[in-house]
Amino acid sequence: MKRFEWVDAKSAQEAVKLTDSSAADLMGGKNTSAGSVIKAGGIDLLDLLKERVLPATRLVNVRTIASLHKVSVDGESGDVTIGPLMTLSELAQHKTIQERYTALSDAAAHIATPNIRNAATIGGNLLQRPRCWYFRSSEFNCLKKGGNTCPAIHGENKYHAVFDNEICPIAHPSTTAVALVALGASLELTSKQGVREVVLEEFFVGPDKDVLRENVLSSGELISAIRLPNKSCKSAHIKMGEKDSFDWSTGDCAVAIQVKDITISSASIILGAAAPTPWRAKQAEDFLVGKTMSESTAHEAAKLALAKAKPLSQNEYKVAMLEVAIKRALLKTSGLNR
Amino acid sequence: MAGKDDEYERKQSRDISRRRFLKGAGLTALSMANLSEAQAAKEASAAIRGPGATAVTLRVNNAVHNLQVEPCETLAETLRTQLGMTGTKVSCDRGTCSACTVWLDGATMCACMTLTVDVQDRAVTTIEGLAQDGKLHPVQEAFIEKDATMCGFCTPGMVMSCAALLARNSSPTLDDVREATCGNFCRCGTYPKVFAATLAAAGKGVK
Ligand SMILES: Cc1cc2nc3c(=O)[nH]c(=O)nc-3n(C[C@H](O)[C@H](O)[C@H](O)COP(=O)(O)OP(=O)(O)OC[C@H]3O[C@@H](n4cnc5c(N)ncnc54)[C@H](O)[C@@H]3O)c2cc1C
Ligand code: FES
Ligand code: FES
Numbered sequence: 001m002k003r004f005e006w007v008d009a010k011s012a013q014e015a016v017k018l019t020d021s022s023a024a025d026l027m028g029g030k031n032t033s034a035g036s037v038i039k040a041g042g043i044d045l046l047d048l049l050k051e052r053v054l055p056a057t058r059l060v061n062v063r064t065i066a067s068l069h070k071v072s073v074d075g076e077s078g079d080v081t082i083g084p085l086m087t088l089s090e091l092a093q094h095k096t097i098q099e100r101y102t103a104l105s106d107a108a109a110h111i112a113t114p115n116i117r118n119a120a121t122i123g124g125n126l127l128q129r130p131r132c133w134y135f136r137s138s139e140f141n142c143l144k145k146g147g148n149t150c151p152a153i154h155g156e157n158k159y160h161a162v163f164d165n166e167i168c169p170i171a172h173p174s175t176t177a178v179a180l181v182a183l184g185a186s187l188e189l190t191s192k193q194g195v196r197e198v199v200l201e202e203f204f205v206g207p208d209k210d211v212l213r214e215n216v217l218s219s220g221e222l223i224s225a226i227r228l229p230n231k232s233c234k235s236a237h238i239k240m241g242e243k244d245s246f247d248w249s250t251g252d253c254a255v256a257i258q259v260k261d262i263t264i265s266s267a268s269i270i271l272g273a274a275a276p277t278p279w280r281a282k283q284a285e286d287f288l289v290g291k292t293m294s295e296s297t298a299h300e301a302a303k304l305a306l307a308k309a310k311p312l313s314q315n316e317y318k319v320a321m322l323e324v325a326i327k328r329a330l331l332k333t334s335g336l337n338r
Numbered sequence: 339m340a341g342k343d344d345e346y347e348r349k350q351s352r353d354i355s356r357r358r359f360l361k362g363a364g365l366t367a368l369s370m371a372n373l374s375e376a377q378a379a380k381e382a383s384a385a386i387r388g389p390g391a392t393a394v395t396l397r398v399n400n401a402v403h404n405l406q407v408e409p410c411e412t413l414a415e416t417l418r419t420q421l422g423m424t425g426t427k428v429s430c431d432r433g434t435c436s437a438c439t440v441w442l443d444g445a446t447m448c449a450c451m452t453l454t455v456d457v458q459d460r461a462v463t464t465i466e467g468l469a470q471d472g473k474l475h476p477v478q479e480a481f482i483e484k485d486a487t488m489c490g491f492c493t494p495g496m497v498m499s500c501a502a503l504l505a506r507n508s509s510p511t512l513d514d515v516r517e518a519t520c521g522n523f524c525r526c527g528t529y530p531k532v533f534a535a536t537l538a539a540a541g542k543g544v545k
Contacts, residue, residue, distance in 0.1 A: 001410040002410070003388065003389035003390075003408055003409070003410050004388065004389055004409055004410055005386050005387065005388045005389050005409065006386070006387045006388050006392070006409035006453075006455050007385060007386045007387065008385065008458075018386075039456075042451065042452070042453060042456065043433055043451055046412075046433075046451050046453070047432055047433070047451075049410070050431065050432065057389075058386070059409065059453075061456060063456065064458065089445075112433075112521070113433075113434075113436055113520060113521025114446055114499070114517070114518060114520065114521055115433070115436050115439055115446045115447050115448045115451075115499075115521050116433055116448065116451075116521070118445045118446060118447055119447050119448070119451065119452070245516075245520040245521075246520045246521055
């Protein structure tokens with residue numbers, strides 16, 4: 001790692017005063033005079049720093065800010081607020097999250113290894129940079145780092161996107177994002193200018209909007225809270241990977257379903273590792289409304305969800321993976337899983 | 339490997355700065371004044387530390403160490419190079435193999451993905467700290483008894499993961515042991531014996 005400065009921020013306000021950049025600002029080749037970024041669990045940052053692709057000159061540590069490290073339930077609305085510093089292990093074991101937002105606790109429990117989950121925070125998980133090996137290698141000045149071409153489109157693209165993959169086919173890396181979008185989460189963002197709320201699904205942007213970043217986080221802005229609406233639904237997250245022990249997702253799916261009597265009244269189906277953003281399977285959602293869940297209904301929905309996939313040269317297998325993930329997640333929410 | 343390169347590079351730069359310091363021992367009063375002004379400005383705006391060495395106090399295996407570390411130094415580097423505790427192994431240096439597993443306040447973490455400045459007041463336990471009063475930890479004893487080690491490179495990390503499991507769950511199932519060690523890579527394939535050893539250690543009534 002190159003050397004950098006270190007500062008322990010005592011509060012969210014102090015953190016945004018000391019921070020001038022996001023990792024995306026610094027990696028996109030712009031903003032060269034700046035260089036201070038927020039550090040939470042540090043897992044993604046250390047990886048980028050060790051690979052020498054993130055030219056940060058200062059880490060602003062927010063890990064010890066207690067006010068950002070808790071889960072609270074609003075007494076009136078019942079909405080849940082998750083502090084961005086909650087670790088993945090804490091979320092996986094949290095009773096309220098397990099009961100009301102099962103997709104999120106499922107997702108958190110299957111990310112990485114026990115050691116990583118003990119350090120990694122949910123805020124950092126949402127903002128981690130993509131896993132594309134060209135992007136993470138200092139040998140390639142790819143499109144996402146301000147270069148002229150994307151080597152993945154015609155190169156090694158086994159783990160890349162099957163949707164929205166014409167410009168830069170990164171697969172969105174965050175597993176918690178898939179569950180949170182399905183559950184209708186929004187973010188509270190704090191900056192020197194003030195506080196704003198953004199619906200999480202709108203927070204993430206594809207390469208057509210800005211290939212240099214995956215979201216609309218402004219320079220030096222802090223995720224200060226993650227909010228989940230109090231909506232009674234059944235949810236689940238299923239992740240497929242190459243190994244049983246632990247692995248990155250090769251295709252995952254979160255669903256949140258509301259059922260009236262035995263009829264599905266609303267369905268949210270979000271795919272992970274499928275596109276540069278958490279990917280909504282709109283057609284499958286529409287198809288499910290008014291139906292009763294069964295193995296064949298789940299199968300048909302899964303087929304519909306992948307109907308428009310456009311795999312690259314090496315990732316056609318993902319289509320089948322994603323179909324299975326959707327089907328299993330749907331059946332799990334309905335207690336029909338075997 | 340990159341970790342080693344970095345260590346090497348930093349040692350070199352430490353040497354260089356020492357050399358520079360000796361060479362420039364005839365620093366003018368003026369440049370000294372500028373230096374302390376810059377330093378004062380830094381201190382006024384919260385405690386910005388580094389990029390050079392900064393003082394930290396580490397609690398490792400119940401002993402307190404006052405050290406100088408650069409903010410970019412990982413706990414694995416500090417343990418191995420400054421404290422001579424080479425039991426903590428570094429293999430991938432990227433958080434993917436758990437060879438470097440230590441406990442911070444009892445929770446397993448990768449020392450290669452933890453910065454030493456960020457340990458702060460958390461108590462560090464390493465493989466060197468498991469034995470008590472000259473007696474090996476029951477998991478260590480069971481690893482020997484069940485022959486759960488081959489080349490041994492993953493072993494300290496494995497033992498730390500298994501001992502942490504027994505500390506929070508004194509009668510784990512095979513699945514619990516699998517889950518607790520799912521991040522620990524063993525190239526030699528000792529897994530079945532690691533599982534057997536951990537279950538055997540639990541049988542001995544580890545608290
Ligand atoms: C072996 C391995 C396997 C993995 N598998 C998975 C997987 O299957 N799924 C998955 O999702 N992830 C996986 N990961 C990635 C890991 O989960 C993320 O790196 C981690 O969650 C990042 O969180 P952090 O707190 O460490 O973030 P940091 O490294 O501290 O920060 C990440 C980024 O977010 C910014 N940031 C952090 N917090 C805030 C905040 N509150 N406000 C504003 N900016 C902020 C930082 O500036 C930085 O750019 C894996 C990692 C490893 C090592
Ligand atoms: S050396 Fe730290 S996880 Fe591999
Ligand atoms: S004993 Fe050789 S790597 Fe595990």
